Amino acid sequence: MKIALAQINPTVGDFTGNIKKIVEFAARASEQGAELVVFPELAVCGYPPADFLEKNAFVERAVQAVHEIAAWTGEQGRPAVLVGSVMPAASKIGKHVSNVAVLLSKGKTAFVQQKMLLPFYDVFDEQRYFEPASSQCLTSLNDQPLAITICEDAWNDKDFWPRQLYPVDPVNALMQQWQADADHLDRYPRIILNISASPFCQGKPATRQRMLAAIAQRHHAFVVLVNQVGGNDGLVFDGSSLVLDPSGKAVARAGCFVEDLIVVDIPHAEEAAPAPCDEIREVWQALVLGTRDYVRKCGFSKVLVAVSGGIDSALVAAIAVEALGAENVIGVGMPSEYSSLGSIEDARSLAHNLGIRFELLPIHDIFAQFQKVLEPLFAGTSFGIAEENLQPRIRGTLLMAISNKFGALVLTTGNKSEMAVGYCTLYGDMVGALAVIGDVYKTRVYQLAHHANRTREVIPLNTITKPPSAELRPGQQDTDSLPPYEVLDPILMAYVERFLSAEQIAKEQNVDLALVRSVLKLVEQSEYKRQQAAPVLKITPKSFGTGRRFPIAVKVQV
Structure with missing residues (x-):
């Protein structure tokens, strides 16, 4: 199957512009012979939409946009489209909207997969808005079985992470379904699709690839990741979409920090060039x-x-x-x-x-x-x-x-x-x-x-x-007011990003405990300033902004 990875830069709320971009990329992919064009998570409305999801008109426009994209696929010879969107939740109980991956083919909605794992840490707030899926289900396109997942659904592999955040692993559940019908399904290559809006921070693209490679190897599957690219407020999305073969080797790779379109013929793709690893350049x-x-x-x-x-x-x-x-x-x-x-x-x-x-x-x-x-x-x-x-x-x-x-x-x-x-x-x-x-x-x-x-x-x-x-x-x-930055910065990294105590920092870095405490006191006293600051472009695991939430009026022993 020829699958196109359409790594696009959507804008939150710009349905007209996002639809135009999706159709343009799908048309380009069609010219290259793609049978399926895959777009990022919530590409229809942009990620993260936040409290716009509380507006019925916003959700209704998203549904209309999906119908418009589906209509494009109706013309003979055009490829199917897998795209992320928001849709009203099916259940009358719980949250009123769902984060979904919609498979559009021949002018219609062929399949809808709801996101199961909803992150609620750092900059993520999805449990505030979305109703999680109660189950995952395999689907198929042109007889090729497909396992469709959405971003976090692929981030709970018990064999990769030291601690699971959720009691279920959607990827494992899908592969168990495959295994249950292996006599029939194993005539086809195993393909796991993951549409994502995974924000950048230092080292994350490499971690993301290692994690997906572990999934590919464990399940003997091709893993296709299509990640959003672009900036939305303080978040930056690096793209870095890729395809991994069952050995975990990258056989296709999109660019970093740029929109890109690549078409991959599975299972016939060959090894891709290695990703650049210069962290400062990233x-x-x-x-x-x-x-x-x-x-x-x-x-x-x-x-x-x-x-x-x-x-x-x-x-x-x-x-x-x-x-x-x-x-x-x-x-x-x-x-x-x-x-x-x-x-x-x-x-x-x-x-x-x-x-x-x-x-x-x-x-x-x-x-x-x-x-x-x-x-x-x-x-x-x-x-x-x-x-x-x-x-x-x-x-x-x-x-x-x-x-x-x-x-x-x-x-x-x-x-x-x-x-x-x-x-x-x-x-x-x-x-x-x-x-x-x-x-x-x-x-x-x-x-x-x-x-x-x-x-x-x-x-x-x-x-x-x-x-x-x-x-x-x-x-x-x-230095009249602060320690030299080569001393100060490691202290701050340990406290802000790793949440170490003053004693732990002093011991780990072999610095004076009184100095560490004086620095930490400055950090705590300055919270009121940070909460009035302009939005910060996030490039570390813990930036000052929506992903770091501390009260202002506190009395903390440091």
Whole structure:
């Protein structure tokens, strides 16, 4: 059977655009002789639709869209389509909608498989909306038996994971059905189809392939994964669709972070080229794609970046240029009396290297006026955090004014290390529509900066080599307030992503317990800031956003 993997980038709620894309990819696949064209999970409505699923009109439009796609398959010679959608639940008890894979053939709905395992961890909230399937069932197309699963349904293999999250394994259940009729069915190759909307994080594409390879080997089956690609809010989907043969070997592979269409002849496919394994390149691609889709799917084309001469803003600007083009990025320098001449020149050099428009708006006079107004109230106090934070808040006000005037989204420039410990200013450097590097630790910022310079100097060398500083007071450096980032970041990774205690971290990393506790205290005290931050592009297993839910008003012993 010739199966096409249609790895598309849908937009949540854009039924007209999604239908058009599905039909266009199906038509291309038909020209290549495909008998079945497989699309990602919820491709009809986009993933994740969240509370739009509570709107009856949204669900009704999804059903109508499925009928429109089915009608396309009705013309003679056109392939069948397997596509993810939302549909009203069959039962009168429980949730009112289902996450389904719909097999459309010859103008009709030939088969519907409801998703059984509904993830309810990290960024996933599917138990909030969907009614789970009570059973799985094999189906067939042109006499070829097919085992159809949806994303999480393939993520509960007891032989791969140290702990199962669910009491049933849909893949195993389907293969037991196959085995029960093996005398008849084993005349055909075993094919397990999995339509997915599996978000990216560092290392996940490789883990996903290993998991599916284990399934292929255990069940002696071809495993076909079609995964969504693109950015939706803070989530980035890498695609990385693939076909594995019964030995677990990849025999077809779609691109990463791009829409793609590949046609595979099962069981005659040959070994595919190995996947690229450069983790920094993967992260870079994820941030570029996430930025591009966030801006464009929100209806914008231009962005603003406050370029200070520091490495964080330089990296964000470089990502924005690759995502949107230099003509759509505006760099704004806003030096105060504490900004060094070197930083101003670094900002100019960055803008020149990137080919972006650069505007210089000094804030000395505005800062002085603020201080004058506050002078009676602040009399008798020394210069401190209040005066320091006035500067980024002035900059935030100017950025939002420019944003309102010219319709350009502001990209924030804070990294994950800063967000973790609160080394950022509410209504100041946190002002903006998207936190591009909010899930990137400072040490990784430097790695990405070197990646940005892989072919030529984009980010000025001086920006990379100079000690990091907020430049909000004379001679300030980040290490005045924080441990060196090579010490801080491992502590944060252990606490934020692995939930280790202070004692465990101190022992594991051979660092002073008092230092660890001081860092963790900063993390806990800064929750109120993070919950007011712009959406963060997720690239680690645990980002600051919908997948990390902690109360603000707490008293925690760290």
